[in-house]
Amino acid sequence: MELSRTRKISYVIIGLLLVFLPTFVKSIYVMHIINMVLIYTVIISGMNIIMGYCGQFMLAQAAFYGIGAYTSAILATRLGLSFWICLPSAVIVTCVAGLLTSLPCLKVRGHYLAIVSLGLAVVIHEAMVNLVDLTNGPGGIIRIPAPFLFGMSLDTDHRYYHLLLVLTILSILFVKLILESRVGRAFIAIRESYTAAEAMGINHRFYKIIGFMLSASYAGLAGSLYAHLVKFISPDSFGLEELLLEIAMLLVGGIGTLAGPVLGATVLSFGYEYLRALKGLQMVVYGLMILLSVIFIPQGLVTIKDRVLAFRRGS
Amino acid sequence: MRFGGVVALNHLSLGLNQGEILGLIGPNGSGKSTLFNVVTGFYRANEGKVRLEEEDLTELYPHEITERGLARTFQNLNLFNRMTVLENVMVGMHPRTSAGLRHFFYNPARVVREERWMRKGAQLILKELDLEEYSREQAKNLPYGVQRRVEIARAMATEPKFLLLDEPAAGLNVAETETLQETIGRILEKGIAILLVEHNMRLVMNICRRICVLNYGEKVAEGTPAEINESKAVIEAYLGKRKR
Numbered sequence: 074m075e076l077s078r079t080r081k082i083s084y085v086i087i088g089l090l091l092v093f094l095p096t097f098v099k100s101i102y103v104m105h106i107i108n109m110v111l112i113y114t115v116i117i118s119g120m121n122i123i124m125g126y127c128g129q130f131m132l133a134q135a136a137f138y139g140i141g142a143y144t145s146a147i148l149a150t151r152l153g154l155s156f157w158i159c160l161p162s163a164v165i166v167t168c169v170a171g172l173l174t175s176l177p178c179l180k181v182r183g184h185y186l187a188i189v190s191l192g193l194a195v196v197i198h199e200a201m202v203n204l205v206d207l208t209n210g211p212g213g214i215i216r217i218p219a220p221f222l223f224g225m226s227l228d229t230d231h232r233y234y235h236l237l238l239v240l241t242i243l244s245i246l247f248v249k250l251i252l253e254s255r256v257g258r259a260f261i262a263i264r265e266s267y268t269a270a271e272a273m274g275i276n277h278r279f280y281k282i283i284g285f286m287l288s289a290s291y292a293g294l295a296g297s298l299y300a301h302l303v304k305f306i307s308p309d310s311f312g313l314e315e316l317l318l319e320i321a322m323l324l325v326g327g328i329g330t331l332a333g334p335v336l337g338a339t340v341l342s343f344g345y346e347y348l349r350a351l352k353g354l355q356m357v358v359y360g361l362m363i364l365l366s367v368i369f370i371p372q373g374l375v376t377i378k379d380r381v382l383a384f385r386r387g388s
Numbered sequence: 389m390r391f392g393g394v395v396a397l398n399h400l401s402l403g404l405n406q407g408e409i410l411g412l413i414g415p416n417g418s419g420k421s422t423l424f425n426v427v428t429g430f431y432r433a434n435e436g437k438v439r440l441e442e443e444d445l446t447e448l449y450p451h452e453i454t455e456r457g458l459a460r461t462f463q464n465l466n467l468f469n470r471m472t473v474l475e476n477v478m479v480g481m482h483p484r485t486s487a488g489l490r491h492f493f494y495n496p497a498r499v500v501r502e503e504r505w506m507r508k509g510a511q512l513i514l515k516e517l518d519l520e521e522y523s524r525e526q527a528k529n530l531p532y533g534v535q536r537r538v539e540i541a542r543a544m545a546t547e548p549k550f551l552l553l554d555e556p557a558a559g560l561n562v563a564e565t566e567t568l569q570e571t572i573g574r575i576l577e578k579g580i581a582i583l584l585v586e587h588n589m590r591l592v593m594n595i596c597r598r599i600c601v602l603n604y605g606e607k608v609a610e611g612t613p614a615e616i617n618e619s620k621a622v623i624e625a626y627l628g629k630r631k632r
Contacts (some may be wrong), residue, residue, distance in 0.1 A: 262479045269466035271450040274483025
């Protein structure tokens with residue numbers, strides 16, 4: 074990768090800022106928002122793979138998020154397993170869930186796929202509420218232990234941050250890696266024209282399954298990280314409301330781009346919190362914000378820079 | 389091949405040998421596109437078989453058929469619009485490579501190697517078809533004639549033994565059609581067999597040694613250009629169609 078000197082320097086500066094962020098941020102509240110932004114970045118990046126790059130309307134991401142969280146929580150609280158076993162286990166279980174969910178979705182496309190995946194998400198959510206022996210139902214799971222790293226318990230937001238930062242960055246880099254490879258091209262080919270993709274030897278059903286599995290894995294990772302951060306989970310966090318928020322983040326940030334998920338997660342998380350000052354109007358303005366941005370900037374906030382430049386040039 | 393009550397292809401039998409070019413002509417609705425779709429696996433024939441060198445392709449999916457050496461272009465262009473020309477052609481190399489997601493984890497060297505191989509191969513094909521200057525352009529921004537060439541380049545990337553061209557000259561001007569003729573000639577020199585569906589009669593008469601005429605899903609004539617020109621059946625089928 075050829076980078077100009079200014080680019081390299083700015084990356085180093087940003088890197089340093091990110092690494093030392095917890096020392097600048099005094100408020101636990103803000104730190105928590107930042108952590109949630111990182112978690113959402115992972116979720117939305119995953120969603121972006123199947124929806125943005127593969128072009129499939131897969132709406133079960135919130136459910137996968139929940140499967141990851143619950144798997145990790147159950148393994149930790151019932152079996153007393155270490156976080157470092159729970160995390161990969163959650164990813165694997167969610168990945169398998171992605172595989173299973175993809176199978177009924179193979180025969181449907183577009184709006185129908187959206188409905189089928191949504192239906193599956195509802196089923197999964199219901200399972201969380203009703204399989205009380207497994208999940209403790211609506212009561213949720215409490216006292217999820219924090220991870221232990223280098224002899225230290227990561228039980229505060231400030232301490233959890235670096236773990237999240239590393240995993241989030243790795244997640245984004247992995248997306249980039251996939252994109253610039255044969256697999257990534259296969260995804261995009263399917264998005265652009267699944268007919269032509271088939272004609273070029275791409276088994277579009279196979280790649281759909283892989284896309285589902287990848288997205289689910291990302292959500293599973295995020296779910297596990299979430300569970301051990303907030304130490305309490307319940308089915309409420311993994312339902313339709315959550316899904317809508319995720320879709321909004323993906324669209325507002327910029328679907329089908331690398332930076333989109335980050336932007337969407339950041340803007341919508343901080344936006345939500347800062348709008349609290351408006352009390353009753355908070356949700357109204359929040360909703361309006363999302364609505365307007367999707368209408369007027371459908372390609373997402375990522376494109377703002379280019380649009381402003383193009384506008385200035387008078388094109 | 390039947391669609392509900394409509395018989396689109398009625399006991400049609402065609403053979404294509406290596407290194408030869410067979411022209412397929414016929415009025416609109418005569419079943420040419422249906423034939424294409426049946427042969428390439430997009431439709432499954434109700435009766436009959438598709439065979440490639442002893443192997444039965446009838447039940448296979450399109451991507452499996454492409455893997456076995458049959459490639460096609462599309463009548464209404466089916467490029468990957470939001471990809472560059474180079475990327476479009478690199479997708480064509482998909483069936484000849486096999487680096488999958490799992491290799492990222494246990495054999496990344498192979499991923500890198502195959503990527504490099506695909507890039508080089510694609511660039512070579514672009515060079516052969518005079519598309520180098522467009523390699524970084526987005527497919528959707530290209531002029532129509534260039535897009536058609538990219539479509540052919542992409543199909544060539546799959547290293548086919550048989551190439552099915554679906555009205556490649558549609559919408560091309562005289563100069564572009566001549567370039568197309570040269571390109572097809574070069575493809576034939578490589579020993580690739582071509583099935584050419586076309587409405588441009590001059591092109592078909594110029595490059596095809598054997599022509600087959602379809603009407604209402606049936607073969608009404610087959611022979612050399614000269615024979616086809618004389619054939620009453622053909623003239624009937626095309627009544628009202630001007631030879632260009």
